[in-house]
Amino acid sequence: MATxxxxxxxxxxxxxxxxxxxAALDMRKSSLYYYVRSKGELLHLVFDRAITTAIEExxxxxxxxxxxxxxxxxxxxxxxxxxxxxxLFTVFFDQRPSLDDRYVDDMRRKERQYVHAYVEAVEDVISxxxxxxxxxxxxxxxxxxxxxxxxxWIDHARDDPExxxxxxxxxxxxxxxxxxxxxxxxxxx
Amino acid sequence: MATxxxxxxxxxxxxxxxxxxxAALDMRKSSLYYYVRSKGELLHLVFDRAITTAIEExxxxxxxxxxxxxxxxxxxxxxxxxxxxxxLFTVFFDQRPSLDDRYVDDMRRKERQYVHAYVEAVEDVISxxxxxxxxxxxxxxxxxxxxxxxxxWIDHARDDPExxxxxxxxxxxxxxxxxxxxxxxxxxx
DNA sequence: CCTACCGATCGGTAGG
DNA sequence: CCTACCGATCGGTAGG
Numbered sequence: 001m002a003t004x005x006x007x008x009x010x011x012x013x014x015x016x017x018x019x020x021x022x023a024a025l026d027m028r029k030s031s032l033y034y035y036v037r038s039k040g041e042l043l044h045l046v047f048d049r050a051i052t053t054a055i056e057e058x059x060x061x062x063x064x065x066x067x068x069x070x071x072x073x074x075x076x077x078x079x080x081x082x083x084x085x086x087x088l089f090t091v092f093f094d095q096r097p098s099l100d101d102r103y104v105d106d107m108r109r110k111e112r113q114y115v116h117a118y119v120e121a122v123e124d125v126i127s128x129x130x131x132x133x134x135x136x137x138x139x140x141x142x143x144x145x146x147x148x149x150x151x152x153w154i155d156h157a158r159d160d161p162e163x164x165x166x167x168x169x170x171x172x173x174x175x176x177x178x179x180x181x182x183x184x185x186x187x188x189x
Numbered sequence: 190m191a192t193x194x195x196x197x198x199x200x201x202x203x204x205x206x207x208x209x210x211x212a213a214l215d216m217r218k219s220s221l222y223y224y225v226r227s228k229g230e231l232l233h234l235v236f237d238r239a240i241t242t243a244i245e246e247x248x249x250x251x252x253x254x255x256x257x258x259x260x261x262x263x264x265x266x267x268x269x270x271x272x273x274x275x276x277l278f279t280v281f282f283d284q285r286p287s288l289d290d291r292y293v294d295d296m297r298r299k300e301r302q303y304v305h306a307y308v309e310a311v312e313d314v315i316s317x318x319x320x321x322x323x324x325x326x327x328x329x330x331x332x333x334x335x336x337x338x339x340x341x342w343i344d345h346a347r348d349d350p351e352x353x354x355x356x357x358x359x360x361x362x363x364x365x366x367x368x369x370x371x372x373x374x375x376x377x378x
Numbered sequence: 379c380c381t382a383c384c385g386a387t388c389g390g391t392a393g394g
Numbered sequence: 395c396c397t398a399c400c401g402a403t404c405g406g407t408a409g410g
Binding site: 009010011012013014015093094095097098115132133134135138139141142143144145146147148149150152153159163164167168170171172174 | 198199200201202203204282283284286287304321322323324327328330331332333334335336337338339341342348352353356357359360361363
Binding site: 027028030031034 | 382
């Protein structure tokens with residue numbers, strides 16, 4: 001899946017052939033069919049890995065009681081997760097039109113649930129008075145955009161995911177980070 | 190170009206065939222070759238339209254003297270531009286791997302210049318004390334992410350680009366918008 | 379996990 | 395701007 005993600009990131013889903021994926025794994029194309037039924041299933045496996053990883057780590061964070069701390073954790077979560085797995089999320093975010101129709105409903109459902117966690121955190125922070133804004137959905141999408149976008153520009157030679165995450169938290173919540181919590185290494189790239 | 194952008198947005202560049210583009214224009218595929226030399230050239234035309242439109246409107250905004258006002262204008266510019274032309278910018282942002290190698294250097298040059306205008310505006314606002322942050326590049330990319338991301342989720346039936354733009358400005362600069370400036374209608378979708 | 383191969387799609391051209 | 399057509403690529407299968 002990680003190899004497929006890298007191939008699809010570099011060439012796009014259609015142009016990235018199963019011959020390319022197999023070559024990167026030092027095998028022949030037909031051998032891949034021992035593991036997957038079709039190229040479409042392989043793409044779905046990549047999508048599923050992305051959304052499942054994201055949701056699993058989110059679940060524990062969503063239980064934090066202090067609204068501002070919870071939102072800060074969600075912001076760091078998305079920035080660090082995407083920054084650490086650029087090829088996985090490049091495919092997830094940019095190859096949506098190639099995903100087979102039979103998977104899209106499930107994917108959209110999980111994504112809506114994901115966005116909802118951010119909307120809820122934003123609402124809680126707004127009612128606590130830490131943040132002023134009219135539309136929590138706009139704020140949540142702005143946050144998801146500023147953090148997710150990192151896969152488009154991050155250069156691992158110079159940019160530290162944790163430092164970028166801290167910048168995002170500061171921009172939204174206006175507080176300087178003192179003791180950023182440790183994130184577990186969770187990279188597929 | 191607008192039709193091609195819509196086809197490539199819906200199906201992706203490779204899966205969106207010239208037969209599809211031609212059908213949407215009520216012609217035959219071969220007729221397209223009167224206007225473009227190749228499918229790759231058509232894609233480049235879409236890319237060029239996106240970056241050129243973005244840069245042209247940016248040029249006038251970049252001359253504003255007040256740093257905070259200038260940054261606010263840049264934020265609104267990107268949010269409204271992308272929100273109004275989702276198919277154009279979906280192709281521009283997500284079909285990069287399909288762009289022919291001979292165009293990528295030019296595109297990256299223009300993009301760097303574009304990002305630089307945001308970095309500069311952020312630096313000026315920071316030295317003015319309106320915003321506190323260590324790395325202007327992180328802040329600029331965060332701003333470009335929160336605004337550009339709008340093409341992924343905007344629903345024109347319920348979401349107003351200008352209102353979202355105002356939310357972004359408020360999140361970054363913390364001031365409530367009173368009299369948002371009118372933007373010219375500039376939509377290709 | 380391999381070699382050999384088939385069939386559909388699709389970018390592109392000929393010629394009008 | 396059209397009809398007719400070619401050739402390459404590539405997902406997928408047969409059979410081992």
